Amino acid sequence: MLEVASLGSGSSGNATLVRAADTTLLIDCGFTLKESxxxxxxxxxxxxDLTAVLISHEHSDHVKGIGPLSRKFGVPIYLTHGTFGRLRDDRLISYELFHAHAPFTLGCIEIDPFPTPHDAAESCQFVLRHQDARFAVATDMGVCTPFVLDKLCGVNGVLIECNYDDQMLRNGPYPPSLQQRIRGNFGHLGNAQAGPVVRAIDHPGLQWVLLGHLSEKNNTETCAKEAVLASVPHAAERVDVLQQHGVSRWYAMTGTTVERAVDDAQSQDSAVGESVTLNSAVT
Ligand SMILES: [Zn+2]
Ligand SMILES: [Zn+2]
Known part of the structure; x- marks a missing residue:
């Protein structure tokens, strides 16, 4: 069983705890040390309790607290070479560089990083596995490519980005250039993109869909949830919205059964077709 809890999720700070047995990982640390x-x-x-901190990319909403966390507590920080090179605060006591295509193991959790299209030096996200249970983080992506969608297929839980509502972004306070950056292929997933992704990866073993990285200016919890549920209306009890200013509960997820593995294969088949549509729709 994997357990997941958000310390907070949104454009001004992200951090997610994932634990299994005696291993606890923190994915990103975008809050100050005190707040974290x-x-x-x-x-x-x-x-x-932290076995390590995994860093997805160097944007401040993901790394704000890692320097102090490293220096005060010596928690090992795992990050890509590109991310390390762009850190403003790189005085880390203990760190390991990983390759964004190479799986590795920390304690009893296997980490499968995957590169993501985002305007950062070497951005990646993660699928984490313990025994048969798999959980994926999929935020900070301009588009869900077929490669990323393939990584998400069959997971038992996902934290997916719902950064903006189209209309709120268009009518909101951001200048056109910034709107373009957010909408672009190296920006963020909006509500309208997240729904089809969830529909593509849905299967009987998908226990939690956590909507995260909401913009406080360009989105609301209601907009995000309604948009995603329009794509998966049967999944209302499995969809939760993460908060920017507060922690979530712990979400537990288990691996799929053999019977569900058949469904996995089916959902993967349908997702491959869907992914082409998703990608071409954005580009
Ligand atoms: Zn971010
Ligand atoms: Zn980012």
Whole structure:
């Protein structure tokens, strides 16, 4: 079983706890050290519980707290070469560079990183596996490519980006150039893109769909949830929206059964066709 909890998710800070047995990983640390410790404590986790921190990319909403966390507690930080090269605060006590195409294992969790289309030096996201249970993070992506969609197929839980509502972005405070960046192929997934992705990867073993990285200016929880549920109306009980200013509950997910593995294959087949549509629709 994998357990997942968000310390907070949104354009001004992201951090996600994933744990299985004696292994606890923090994916990104986009809050100050003080705020991170406070939020972890409310979920019953201390820095000494952390096996490692995985970093997706160098944007401040993902790395704000990693320098202080490293220097004060010596937690190992795992990141790509490109991300390390762009850190403003690279005085890390202990770090490991990983290749964004090469799986590795920390404690009892296997990490399968995958590169993502985003305007960062070497952006990636992760599929995490413990025994048969798999959980994926899929945020900070301008488009869900067939390659990324393939990585997400068959997961038991996903944190998917719903950054913006089209209309709110168009009518909101951002200048056209920034709107273009957000909408672009190296920007962020909006509500309208997330729904079809969830539909493409849905299968009987998909237990949690966590909508995250919402923009506070260009989206609302209601807009995000309604947009995704329009694509998967039967999944209302499995869809939750993560908060920017507060932690989530713990979400538990287990591996699919043999019977469900057949469904996995079917959903993968349908997803391959869908992915082509998704990609060409955006480009
Ligand atoms: Zn971000
Ligand atoms: Zn980013």
């Amino acid at each position: 410790l406070k939020r972890m404590a409310s979920l019953g986790v201390t820095p000494s």
